[in-house]
Amino acid sequence: QVQLVESGGDSVQAGGSLRLSCAASVYIFSGYFMGWFREVPLKDREGVAIIDSGGIASYRDSLKGRFTIFRDNVNKTLYLQMNNLKSEDAAMYYCAAEKGACRKEGSEYVFTYWGQGTRVTISS
Numbered sequence: 001q002v003q004l005v006e007s008g009g010d011s012v013q014a015g016g017s018l019r020l021s022c023a024a025s026v027y028i029f030s031g032y033f034m035g036w037f038r039e040v041p042l043k044d045r046e047g048v049a050i051i052d053s054g055g056i057a058s059y060r061d062s063l064k065g066r067f068t069i070f071r072d073n074v075n076k077t078l079y080l081q082m083n084n085l086k087s088e089d090a091a092m093y094y095c096a097a098e099k100g101a102c103r104k105e106g107s108e109y110v111f112t113y114w115g116q117g118t119r120v121t122i123s124s
Contacts, residue, residue, distance in 0.1 A: 009118030
């Protein structure tokens, strides 16, 4: 059973930075395709960034340059570094995992395993 536990969510001022973490309880973390998503009330969940087992990352266009996804395969942890945070970044952030390759439905990657989320709030 794969368990993902996010942490690092906090209240931060606009312009500030946060680093989210996702600890994965898997046998071989490097074999998992990982992603970060976020959700706000009354809106669909949206993809933030994904990273494959080889460390190749891809980002939502609007977040490029501000957000960085990276992984520590030894410590089985996924990270999301968020800089220059804006009010629209306030959301519940979720970590997701898929063993091996990650299929797509349309433009969206489909993940099997999800964490419980960590909340990010932005103050002006």
